[in-house]
Amino acid sequence: MKIKKNFVLWTILFTTLISTSRVEAQKNDISSQVTLANEFYHEKNYQAAADIFEKLVAQGETNGFLYYNLGNTHMRLGNTGNAILYYLRSQLLLPRNENLDANLRYAINQTQDQLSPSRGGLIHSLFFWVDSINLIEHFEILILFNIIFWCICIGSLYYRKSPWESLKKISLAILLLAFFSTGIKYNLLSEHKTGVIMGKKVDVKSDRNIQNVTLFELHEGAIITVNQEDNEWAHILVSTDKSGWVPIESIAY
Amino acid sequence: MQNTPKTKLHSWPTVPAILIFIFIPVTSFSSNIQLSTSVDKNQLTIEDSLELSIKISGVRNPPIPNLPPLINFNVRSTGTQSSTHIFNSDMQVSTTHKYLLTPKIEGDLIIGPVIMNLAGSNYQSDPITVTIKKLNPIKPNKNRSVYTETSISKTTPYLNEQIVYTFKLFRKTEARNLNLSMPYDESFFRKENLGKAKRYTRVINEIAYDVDEVSIALFPIKTGESTIPPSMMELDLIHRTQTNRQRDPFARFFNDPFFGRTTQSKHKIFSTKPIKLETKPLPKKGKPREFKNLVGQFSITATVGKESFDAGDTTTLTITVSGIGNVMDVSLTNLNLGDQFKIYPDQPILKKSIHGNQIGGEKIFKFALVPFTTGKQTIPSISLNYFDPDKNRYSTISTNPIRLTIKPGTRTENLNLVQSKTAPTQQKGSTVAILARDILPIHTRVDDFKRVRFDQSQRMIYMLWIIFPIIIYLIAAGYIRYNHKMNEDMSYSRRQVAHRKAIKKLNQLSVSNPEPKDSVRELSQIIREYIGDKLNLQGTAFTSKEVGERLNKNIFTDDKIFAIKKLLEKIESIQYMPVVVHKNHCLIDETTELLISLEK
Numbered sequence: 046m047k048i049k050k051n052f053v054l055w056t057i058l059f060t061t062l063i064s065t066s067r068v069e070a071q072k073n074d075i076s077s078q079v080t081l082a083n084e085f086y087h088e089k090n091y092q093a094a095a096d097i098f099e100k101l102v103a104q105g106e107t108n109g110f111l112y113y114n115l116g117n118t119h120m121r122l123g124n125t126g127n128a129i130l131y132y133l134r135s136q137l138l139l140p141r142n143e144n145l146d147a148n149l150r151y152a153i154n155q156t157q158d159q160l161s162p163s164r165g166g167l168i169h170s171l172f173f174w175v176d177s178i179n180l181i182e183h184f185e186i187l188i189l190f191n192i193i194f195w196c197i198c199i200g201s202l203y204y205r206k207s208p209w210e211s212l213k214k215i216s217l218a219i220l221l222l223a224f225f226s227t228g229i230k231y232n233l234l235s236e237h238k239t240g241v242i243m244g245k246k247v248d249v250k251s252d253r254n255i256q257n258v259t260l261f262e263l264h265e266g267a268i269i270t271v272n273q274e275d276n277e278w279a280h281i282l283v284s285t286d287k288s289g290w291v292p293i294e295s296i297a298y
Numbered sequence: 299m300q301n302t303p304k305t306k307l308h309s310w311p312t313v314p315a316i317l318i319f320i321f322i323p324v325t326s327f328s329s330n331i332q333l334s335t336s337v338d339k340n341q342l343t344i345e346d347s348l349e350l351s352i353k354i355s356g357v358r359n360p361p362i363p364n365l366p367p368l369i370n371f372n373v374r375s376t377g378t379q380s381s382t383h384i385f386n387s388d389m390q391v392s393t394t395h396k397y398l399l400t401p402k403i404e405g406d407l408i409i410g411p412v413i414m415n416l417a418g419s420n421y422q423s424d425p426i427t428v429t430i431k432k433l434n435p436i437k438p439n440k441n442r443s444v445y446t447e448t449s450i451s452k453t454t455p456y457l458n459e460q461i462v463y464t465f466k467l468f469r470k471t472e473a474r475n476l477n478l479s480m481p482y483d484e485s486f487f488r489k490e491n492l493g494k495a496k497r498y499t500r501v502i503n504e505i506a507y508d509v510d511e512v513s514i515a516l517f518p519i520k521t522g523e524s525t526i527p528p529s530m531m532e533l534d535l536i537h538r539t540q541t542n543r544q545r546d547p548f549a550r551f552f553n554d555p556f557f558g559r560t561t562q563s564k565h566k567i568f569s570t571k572p573i574k575l576e577t578k579p580l581p582k583k584g585k586p587r588e589f590k591n592l593v594g595q596f597s598i599t600a601t602v603g604k605e606s607f608d609a610g611d612t613t614t615l616t617i618t619v620s621g622i623g624n625v626m627d628v629s630l631t632n633l634n635l636g637d638q639f640k641i642y643p644d645q646p647i648l649k650k651s652i653h654g655n656q657i658g659g660e661k662i663f664k665f666a667l668v669p670f671t672t673g674k675q676t677i678p679s680i681s682l683n684y685f686d687p688d689k690n691r692y693s694t695i696s697t698n699p700i701r702l703t704i705k706p707g708t709r710t711e712n713l714n715l716v717q718s719k720t721a722p723t724q725q726k727g728s729t730v731a732i733l734a735r736d737i738l739p740i741h742t743r744v745d746d747f748k749r750v751r752f753d754q755s756q757r758m759i760y761m762l763w764i765i766f767p768i769i770i771y772l773i774a775a776g777y778i779r780y781n782h783k784m785n786e787d788m789s790y791s792r793r794q795v796a797h798r799k800a801i802k803k804l805n806q807l808s809v810s811n812p813e814p815k816d817s818v819r820e821l822s823q824i825i826r827e828y829i830g831d832k833l834n835l836q837g838t839a840f841t842s843k844e845v846g847e848r849l850n851k852n853i854f855t856d857d858k859i860f861a862i863k864k865l866l867e868k869i870e871s872i873q874y875m876p877v878v879v880h881k882n883h884c885l886i887d888e889t890t891e892l893l894i895s896l897e898k
Contacts, residue, residue, distance in 0.1 A: 076744045083742055107750045110741040117740045138750055143603060143612045144738040147642075147666060151737050181752055188763040195767035199774045 075106060083114070091121045109138030113145050120152060125266040128152050130241040130297050133162065133268070137234070140177050156266035160283060162239055163270055168229060175230050183227040190220045238271040240281065240298030242291075249289035253278040260289040271298050331356040333363065333421040335412050337399075341429045347400040347565045348428060349376070352412050354421075355392035362395065363421075366410025371399040372567075400532075400567050401430040444469040446531055448570040451655075456578050458593040458624050459687045461516050462492065462655050465529050465570065468500070468507040472536040474563065478512060479530045486524040486577075487516040490650070490657045515657040517624055518577040526573040534563040580685050584692050592684035594623015594658070600680055600697035602667075608705050609672045610739045612642075617680060617697065620660035622653050628661045628682070635667070638675050642666040668738075675702045789834035796831035797897050800824050801890065808886050815873065821889055822869045828893060829862070854896065861892055 082097035098115040112135035119128035132149040139145055153159055169175065178186070194216040201209035248259040253275055263269070263283070272288070273280040279296055282288040331354070338349040354360045365373070376396045383390045401407060407430060412423040444467070451462040465480055467473075482489060492513040500509050518524070538561050580593070596619055603614040619628045626648055633641060643665050650659040669675055681696040784791045803824045807817060826845075829835070833848055845866060849859045865888065872885075 075747060075749070079744055079747045083740060086740055106747075107752070108747050109750070110743075110746045114740040117737055120737050143614060143666070144741075147612055148737045151735060154735075181750065184760045188760065191764050192767050195771040198771050199778070202775055202778050 075101065079111070079114075082118075086114070086118060086121075089121075091118050094118045095122060107138070109135045109142070109145075113139065113142070113148075116152070117148065120148070125152055125155050126241050126243040126297070129156070129266045129268065130243075133239055133241065138179055138181075140179050152266065153268070157264040158242075158267040160263075160268045162268050163282075163284075169233075172226050172229050175226055175233070178226075178230070180227075180230050180234060183223070183230045187220075187223045187227045190216065190223045194220045238298050240269050240271045240279075240296045242267040242269060242295060243297050244295040247291050247295045249281065249283075249287075249291055251289060253290050257290075261287060263291075269296065271296065331416065331421060333412065333414050333423050335409070335423040335426060337409070337426055337428060340427070341431060342401070343431050343433050344401055344404055345433065345566055345568055347398050347567065350397045350399050350409065350426075352395045352397075352423065353392055354394075354414065355390065357393075357416065358391050360393055360416060361414060363412045363414035365397070365412060366425075368399065368409065370402050370407050371409075372402065374398045374400075398565060400565075401428075404430045404432055406430075443471050444473070444533075444535060444566065444568065446529070446568040446570050448526075448529055448573060450526070450573050450575070453574070454576045454578060455518055456593060456685065456687050457521055457580055458517055458519070458591050458627070458685075460594060460623055460656055461518070461575075462513050463516050463526060463573075464511060464513045464655075465531070467510040467531055467533075467568070468502070469510075469535075470505065470507060472538075473533045474536060475532075475534045476510070477532040479532075480512065480514060481527045481529070482514075482516060483524055483526070486518060486520050487526075488519055490515040490517070492655060492657060493652050513655055518575070521577045521579045524575050524577060526575065528569040528572050531568045532566075533568075534565050537562045537564065581690075586683040586692055586694065588681070589683045589685070589692065590627070590629060592624060592627060592682070593687060594621055594625070594684060595686055595688070596621030596623065596625065596628075596682065596684050596695060598680070598682050598695045598697055600677070600700060602677065602700055602702065605701065606703040606705065609669065612666045612668050612738065613702065615665045615667050615677060615700075617663045617665075618660055619663075619682060620658070622656050622658035623684070625659050625661050626650070630663045630680070630682075633665060633680065635677055638670060639677075640668040640670065642668070669702070669704045672704045672706045675704055676700065677702065792831040792834055796828050797893060799831065800828040800893055803827075804886055804890050804893075808883065818869055818873045818885070821885060822866065822873060825862070825866060825869070825889060858896055861895070865889065865892055 078097055078101055082094045082101075085091070085094035085097065095115065095118040098111060098118060101111060102115065112131045116128045116131035116135060119125075119131060129149065129152050132145060132152060135142075135145055136149065153161055175183075194213075197209065197212050197216050201213050242263045242265055245265050247263045249261050249263060250257040251260055261283075267283070269281040269283055271279050272282050274293065277293050278290045279293045280288065280290055281296065334353050334355075336351050336353070338351075339346075342348055352363055354363065374397065376398050378396070379394045381392050381394075383392075399409070407428050409426045409428065411425050414421045447466045447468070449464050449466075451464075452459070455461045463480070463482070465478065467476070467478075492515055496509075496511045498509050498511070500507050516526075580591075598617065598619050600615065600617045602616070605613075607613055617630060619625060619630075630646075631643075633643070635641065643663070646664075647662045648659065649662070650657060652658075667677075677700040679696045679699050681694055683692060683694050685691075686693050784794065803820075807820055807824070812820065829845055829849070835848070843863075846859055846863045849862065854862075869885070
């Protein structure tokens with residue numbers, strides 16, 4: 046019995062060590078790849094830098110600075126559409142980065158249509174801070190206030206004093222606010238798909254067929270909202286009065 | 299029942315014929331077409347209005363007659379009425395157009411003839427003369443049911459100084475359809491609204507008036523004499539009259555406002571007196587060179603997004619100018635921060651607000667700053683001049699200098715300048731022309747490139763973190779509640795510890811090995827204490843029969859009660875036997891088993 050127990054313990058320890066060292070090795074590999082790509086970028090070998098950054102993204106690396114650097118690299122290569130796409134992806138993770146904002150503004154200025162990301166309506170105005178906090182931060186804030194609230198609940202149950210009751214009400218209000226804020230952010234990210242026009246010139250059609258009427262034209266780098274996908278076509282929205290269908294391969298999101 | 303074809307033949311042209319008969323103007327009823335005009339009163343004051351009725355009889359659906367030029371009146375249509383009267387076999391039709399005329403001037407005014415053209419024939423009414431009398435000058439405003447007032451906060455303002463123009467309507471009676479016109483000379487003033495109308499009650503000469511007050515802020519934009527023209531308040535005064543129901547037992551009941559006593563409305567127009575102003579130029583003495591027509595009371599603050607950052611990075615300088623006055627005119631176009639920074643100005647944001655009865659607010663200017671060099675840098679103090687009309691002198695406000703630390707970057711990026719699509723702009727007042735704009739450098743701190751995880755497992759962890767405190771709370775709440783109950787509820791406390799206490803005593807008894815008689819007595823005592831604790835009874839002096847009765851009322855089942863009774867009887871019988879032959883250990887074990895079975 047004792048031998049079995051020891052065997053299980055050693056197995057767990059060994060597996061943990063192996064997985065930790067594997068994670069560490071992977072981390073070192075990513076760091077060296079990023080350093081190499083940055084070197085290429087500084088040497089103006091933008092294509093090589095872009096290849097490394099793209100490979101990391103394809104591997105599933107999700108990082109705001111990685112997207113930002115890739116956006117910069119595409120900007121240098123003259124791919125404004127790709128640059129804006131990665132800046133927008135980066136903005137989801139780094140919503141308060143001033144450099145990113147400046148570069149995104151600059152990139153949008155370089156496009157023909159100069160369309161900025163659309164902002165939401167009344168709920169967006171009420172929960173104005175939602176844009177400045179990313180989803181992970183939202184969850185972290187929610188967890189923090191959740192812990193605080195339940196700790197205060199335990200305190201109020203133990204001490205049974207009115208200040209604890211007031212604290213409980215305040216913390217509940219903040220927790221609800223954090224909860225709704227997180228819900229709105231989650232909903233915005235899952236429902237409100239922001240995309241970018243990748244083709245040099247894209248005709249926006251009235252329906253899902255190339256022979257339909259062209260309502261208006263969009264150019265590379267134009268930021269749009271993707272409403273609906275239907276096989277090879279996507280319904281996009283530019284503003285409340287400008288929407289239509291585009292081939293799905295002409296956009297990225 | 300079905301109609302025969304013959305009947306149908308007769309009925310189908312009937313309906314269109316009736317429709318044509320109704321809607322096309324015809325003179326079939328009477329060849330005597332008449333056009334007449336009348337007014338409800340011939341004498342009125344400048345505050346009153348009269349109703350002009352134009353009646354056309356003898357024709358159905360006549361065209362709208364042409365009104366004469368009425369330059370001395372404000373004219374408003376109040377509707378059209380049509381009527382049909384049948385006397386014996388004679389049918390009379392008439393149409394009445396009604397207009398509300400409000401005089402603009404005093405004196406004898408003529409309402410010219412009204413002309414109507416019908417089928418090539420002209421019909422004309424007689425002119426009417428009305429007299430517009432002067433208002434009674436003896437008691438201006440005093441004891442009047444309704445009157446108006448206008449006031450101005452200052453009659454000799456400075457150029458660009460805020461003045462508050464206030465209109466007040468005092469009324470004792472109910473008024474509806476209020477329509478206020480507060481004209482001003484747009485070539486002399488710029489207007490800002492000061493929020494919604496205020497309504498309050500004021501007692502004047504022992505009479506309570508409802509006061510409606512509307513204020514606007516005016517900023518003189520020219521020096522010299524100017525006049526604010528009269529304000530006009532148009533309204534319907536409601537007079538409630540009681541019907542003659544004094545003998546009626548239900549009179550009081552129906553005079554209740556709920557049932558809407560008879561009301562009469564009277565259209566009135568009140569105009570105020572014009573107000574003359576003398577706008578003074580701003581004093582030349584002490585006028586700073588950078589002064590930009592800012593008049594009022596202001597403050598200025600400056601903050602930066604971050605005070606320490608890497609070379610090539612940006613920081614946002616936010617300058618906020620707030621106060622009372624023409625804050626909307628503040629401009630910081632030629633911001634001079636030396637040659638240390640590249641400045642990218644953003645669009646300023648204006649937030650208006652009302653302070654007391656004056657307009658003010660704040661204007662926020664944002665500038666993105668990119669430092670040219672590394673090391674310690676200072677954003678110098680930024681000054682703003684304004685004229686304070688209360689103190690009658692110019693004042694200068696300034697921000698505190700801000701110290702910045704610009705660290706050398708991990709690796710400096712050689713900027714590969716690309717020409718912007720938009721034409722390079724030259725900042726106003728600056729001699730440095732911007733040749734091109736470029737993107738900011740890549741991020742080089744490798745530690746920041748950690749993978750951000752938000753996959754299924756991460757979401758599960760977040761969910762666990764949300765659920766975990768709730769579980770902790772439930773456990774803690776249960777424990778706290780148990781503790782509170784144990785401290786506060788003696789019966790509960792006794793019930794909870796009864797079994798543990800009894801078992802402990804039984805264990806002690808089995809170890810101690812006393813005299814058989816004492817042991818049996820002790821055993822009896824333990825069982826009684828156990829029952830006492832369970833039922834929250836005081837003392838242990840009860841017989842086995844009493845135990846049976848008390849337990850019956852409570853939670854134990856009959857077989858358990860029987861077992862207790864049996865054991866107690868057994869113990870009692872052993873206790874009073876002359877010689878104890880029973881084995882103590884067997885009895886203790888039996889008691890322990892019984893207590894365990896009772897707890898189940």
